[in-house]
Amino acid sequence: MKELTKQQSKVLACVEVYLNKTGFPPTRAEICKELGFKSPNAAEMHLRALEKKGYISIQSGSSRGISIVKSQQSFEQIGEQMPVIGLVAAGSPTLAEENIEKRISCDPNMFSDSFDYFLKVKGLSMIEAGIHEDDLVAIKKTTDVKNGDLVVVRLEDEVTLKYFKKTNHSLELIPANKDFSTIEVDLREQEAFVEGKSVGLIRTH
Amino acid sequence: MKELTKQQSKVLACVEVYLNKTGFPPTRAEICKELGFKSPNAAEMHLRALEKKGYISIQSGSSRGISIVKSQQSFEQIGEQMPVIGLVAAGSPTLAEENIEKRISCDPNMFSDSFDYFLKVKGLSMIEAGIHEDDLVAIKKTTDVKNGDLVVVRLEDEVTLKYFKKTNHSLELIPANKDFSTIEVDLREQEAFVEGKSVGLIRTH
DNA sequence: ATTTATACTGTATATTTTTACAGTATATAA
DNA sequence: TTATATACTGTAAAAATATACAGTATAAAT
Numbered sequence: 001m002k003e004l005t006k007q008q009s010k011v012l013a014c015v016e017v018y019l020n021k022t023g024f025p026p027t028r029a030e031i032c033k034e035l036g037f038k039s040p041n042a043a044e045m046h047l048r049a050l051e052k053k054g055y056i057s058i059q060s061g062s063s064r065g066i067s068i069v070k071s072q073q074s075f076e077q078i079g080e081q082m083p084v085i086g087l088v089a090a091g092s093p094t095l096a097e098e099n100i101e102k103r104i105s106c107d108p109n110m111f112s113d114s115f116d117y118f119l120k121v122k123g124l125s126m127i128e129a130g131i132h133e134d135d136l137v138a139i140k141k142t143t144d145v146k147n148g149d150l151v152v153v154r155l156e157d158e159v160t161l162k163y164f165k166k167t168n169h170s171l172e173l174i175p176a177n178k179d180f181s182t183i184e185v186d187l188r189e190q191e192a193f194v195e196g197k198s199v200g201l202i203r204t205h
Numbered sequence: 206m207k208e209l210t211k212q213q214s215k216v217l218a219c220v221e222v223y224l225n226k227t228g229f230p231p232t233r234a235e236i237c238k239e240l241g242f243k244s245p246n247a248a249e250m251h252l253r254a255l256e257k258k259g260y261i262s263i264q265s266g267s268s269r270g271i272s273i274v275k276s277q278q279s280f281e282q283i284g285e286q287m288p289v290i291g292l293v294a295a296g297s298p299t300l301a302e303e304n305i306e307k308r309i310s311c312d313p314n315m316f317s318d319s320f321d322y323f324l325k326v327k328g329l330s331m332i333e334a335g336i337h338e339d340d341l342v343a344i345k346k347t348t349d350v351k352n353g354d355l356v357v358v359r360l361e362d363e364v365t366l367k368y369f370k371k372t373n374h375s376l377e378l379i380p381a382n383k384d385f386s387t388i389e390v391d392l393r394e395q396e397a398f399v400e401g402k403s404v405g406l407i408r409t410h
Numbered sequence: 411a412t413t414t415a416t417a418c419t420g421t422a423t424a425t426t427t428t429t430a431c432a433g434t435a436t437a438t439a440a
Numbered sequence: 441t442t443a444t445a446t447a448c449t450g451t452a453a454a455a456a457t458a459t460a461c462a463g464t465a466t467a468a469a470t
Contacts, residue, residue, distance in 0.1 A: 007447070022264065023272025024230050027427060039449045044429070046447090059227065063268035063427050063456060067228025105226075105312040111409045130335035130408070150410055203335070203406040204316045205355055212417070232457060244419045249459065251417090268426060268457050413470070419463080426457065434449075440442085 004053065004072075010035060011046040012055055012072050025066040057081070057103065069103065081105055084118040084136060087159060104136075104202075111200035115140045118202070119152060119161065126150075126161060129176035131201065137161060138200040150198040155185060159195065209258065209277075215240060216251040217260055217277050226314050230271040286310055289323040289341060309341075309407075316405035320345045323407070324357060324366065331355075331366060334381035336406065342366060343405040355403040360390060364400065 004012065014034050018026040026034070031043035047066065050056045055072070059065030069081045081103035101120060108114050118136040129150070131137065137150070145151050151164040153173055162173035162183065171192050173183040185192050209217065219239050223231040231239070236248035252271065255261045260277070264270030286308035306325065313319050323341040334355070336342065342355070350356050356369040358378055367378035367388065376397050378388040390397050 005446070022270075024264075024267075024269050025228070027268075028429090029427075037448075039451090040428080041430090041450085042448055049446095059229075061428075061455075062229075063232075064229050065227075065428090104315050106315050107310040110309055110311050110407070127335070130332070130337045130340075132335045135335075198410045200410055201406075201408040202315070205403045205405055210416070233459085234457075242418075244421090245457085246420085246459080246461095247418055254416095266425075266458075270458090411470100413468105415468080416466085418465080421461090421463105423460085424458090426455100428453105428455075430453085431451085432449105433451105435447085437444105437446080439444075 004050070004055070008046050008049050008053075009072065011043065012050055015056065015066055016068060016071065019068065025064045027064055054083075054100075080108055082108060082115075082118060082138075084120055086120045087122045087161065111138055113140055113199040115199050116196070117141075121161060125175040125177050125180045127177050129163075131161075131176070132203065135201055135203045137198045138202070139196040140199050141196045143194045145194055145197045152195040152197070154193040154195055155183070155190065161198070164194075164197075209255070209260070213251050213254050213258075214277065216248065217255055220261065220271055221273060221276060222314070222319075224273065225312075230269045232269055287313060287320070287323060287343075289325055291325045291327070316343055318345055318404040320404050321401070322346075326366065330380040330382050330385045332382050334368075336366075336381070337408065340406055340408045342403045343407070344401040345404050346401045348399045350399055350402045357400040357402070359398040359400055360388070360395065366403070369399075369402075 011031060014031055015025060018030065018034070028040040028043040028047070031047075032038065032040055035043075037043060047056065047058060051058050055068070055070050057067050057069050059067075082105075083100040084102050084104060086101050104118065108116075115138040117139055119139050121131055121133055121135045121137060124133060139152055145164050147165045149164045150161065151173075152159060152161055153164070153171075160173060160183070162175055165172040165174055169187050171185040171187055173185070175182065216236060219236055220230060223235065223239070233245040233248040233252070236252075237243065237245055240248075242248060252261065252263060256263050260273070260275050262272050262274055264272075287310075288305040289307050289309060291306055309323065313321075320343040322344055324344050326336055326338055326340045326342060329338060344357055350369050352370045354369045355366065356378075357364060357366055358369070358376075365378060365388070367380055370377040370379055374392050376390040376392055378390070380387065
């Protein structure tokens with residue numbers, strides 16, 4: 001999570017205090033009044049920055065549509081807002097705000113292992129493992145993976161979700177669909193980046 | 206504290222659910238949409254009644270200026286401990302303590318629809334729907350199911366998870382595995398109890 | 411038979427609120 | 441020296457929202 005500037009921190013605190021006091025979030029104008037700004041745009045800009053850094057989410061077009069994603073206050077946050085990231089064809093699955101499709105309120109420890117984000121599955125390459133298109137796979141960011149693990153690997157600019165098998169200099173990324181073929185990587189010729197591994201899955205019916 | 210009418214109770218619940226889901230209170234129009242009212246004044250009147258009876262307070266002149274004074278719900282909505290029930294061969298999947306295998310901390314609204322418990326899947330009859338043994342299927346207790354829904358149905362003492370298809374006097378419970386056959390029930394001869402329907406699924410890898 | 415409470419529809423308007431755009435100022439980095 | 445990021449002011453328009461008013465319908469109470 002990115003660092004906040006002094007003013008952004010003040011604005012976040014202001015929103016949290018207002019929320020605790022009234023039960024609903026403040027308007028831009030109310031934030032200005034509280035912090036002494038003279039233009040609603042001052043508040044707007046700080047809120048946008050806070051959203052980009054993942055501390056709040058803003059429901060666009062709604063009045064008072066601010067919700068706290070990550071509290072500045074240190075008290076326990078049960079039911080954190082876990083980000084959902086689309087499995088994009090190119091580039092790493094980063095947690096930058098523009099990649100976050102939505103957030104789901106749940107416990108980061110609901111599976112056997114903790115996880116960092118959900119990856120939204122594209123395509124049918126893992127269908128025989130019971131992993132469908134649009135399923136959300138819970139990914140733990142780690143490079144510590146074993147053969148047989150379901151992993152997120154980046155090759156060049158392509159990111160895939162496959163079973164992991166490493167043998168000497170070669171890496172096999174094995175699909176679970178007879179219509180797809182195993183991706184074989186000679187690690188002396190090409191780099192492969194393990195982004196993380198799956199610890200669970202959720203699906204909405 | 207005064208008693209609430211049925212509709213007032215619905216409106217209060219609606220506000221509480223919205224608040225838990227979004228982090229801010231609903232507008233009059235949003236309450237109407239949720240509960241099927243066609244005039245914003247319907248919501249307005251109920252809110253006024255709820256304020257008069259001391260369940261909420263309304264900040265006049267503010268958008269979404271509703272705060273809960275006395276919650277209707279006896280339990281916390283976020284980070285609830287949702288029970289996991291084994292799909293036992295005999296008897297209804299009841300929420301009696303002896304049937305609860307464990308509890309998982311998660312948000313009852315993490316799927317598109319709310320749910321009441323997780324059912325632990327036994328057997329392979331739904332494998333082609335990507336539902337494996339030991340997957341946890343989120344079940345919403347309801348009898349309001351449509352053809353094609355994934356439902357929990359009890360026949361005599363046997364409980365199954367299957368696709369639902371009703372035609373006149375006959376009920377078909379369709380598996381997703383070519384090695385299993387559809388269960389056909391003539392409703393004039395045998396009773397079938399719909400216990401609920403699936404709204405989602407989670408799996409631990 | 412008439413009132414009273416509940417439960418709405420439908421419309422209209424004033425007010426609140428978001429949000430875009432055009433600027434200003436300052437410090438820091440390239 | 442020229443960007444670039446932070447941190448605002450000031451204005452204005454469009455959209456969202458609260459809320460008043462005038463009705464309709466129904467069941468229960470008086």
